[in-house]
Amino acid sequence: MNINYSGFTLWLTGLSGAGKTTISQGVELQLKTRGFPVEILDGDVVRTHLCQRLGFSKEDRDINIRRIGFVASLLSRHQVIVIVSAISPYKETREEVRQMTENFVEVYVKASLNICEKRDVKGLYAKARSGEIKQFTGIDDPYEEPVNPEITCNTEQETVDESIAKVICKLEKMGYLPIL
Ligand code: ADP
Numbered sequence: 738m739n740i741n742y743s744g745f746t747l748w749l750t751g752l753s754g755a756g757k758t759t760i761s762q763g764v765e766l767q768l769k770t771r772g773f774p775v776e777i778l779d780g781d782v783v784r785t786h787l788c789q790r791l792g793f794s795k796e797d798r799d800i801n802i803r804r805i806g807f808v809a810s811l812l813s814r815h816q817v818i819v820i821v822s823a824i825s826p827y828k829e830t831r832e833e834v835r836q837m838t839e840n841f842v843e844v845y846v847k848a849s850l851n852i853c854e855k856r857d858v859k860g861l862y863a864k865a866r867s868g869e870i871k872q873f874t875g876i877d878d879p880y881e882e883p884v885n886p887e888i889t890c891n892t893e894q895e896t897v898d899e900s901i902a903k904v905i906c907k908l909e910k911m912g913y914l915p916i917l
Pocket residue numbers: 751752753754755756757758759760822846856858891892893895896897898900
């Protein structure tokens with residue numbers, strides 16, 4: 738049991754529309770309510786600040802993820818709970834970030850391409866299918882599933898509240914949060 742309240746990185750990976758933002762925000766709210774300092778690093782938001790001008794080639798995606806990982810490792814070292822919400826499609830790059838980040842908890846936010854496409858929260862799948870946007874993960878760019886994530890939220894079967902509760906419960910079990 739790893740009892741420490743010294744910050745950790747909760748890394749949510751999954752297809753667009755799988756539920757990363759929704760779960761991140763729900764977990765953030767619960768943690769803030771408990772008085773913890775929390776910072777969300779959202780892949781899309783980071784792209785408009787830290788990672789302007791990066792595209793969606795493997796190389797650019799990897800740079801984006803490494804920069805997020807770097808910031809997450811700095812913040813979590815200073816008692817901040819960092820929640821990363823980023824497709825982060827490449828297994829090897831996620832593993833690289835895991836190695837450079839203390840207290841790394843990977844969450845696979847799992848939903849099939851079919852369901853994500855039906856949800857099409859931001860209308861991006863339709864644009865990817867019509868060819869308006871290229872290199873869209875799941876359509877014409879790869880997504881490599883996590884092999885051994887600490888947590889899997891199957892958002893096709895769980896409600897939003899169930900997924901959030903699952904994450905909090907596992908963090909308590911791992912000793913990252915005190916059990917209420
Ligand atoms: P992402 O950030 O991965 O692109 P979003 O969180 O923006 O995905 O969208 C996920 C959609 O799926 C939302 O409309 C959300 O309400 C829905 N959803 C259904 N079940 C779940 C669940 N268990 N967890 C998270 N989202 C869910």
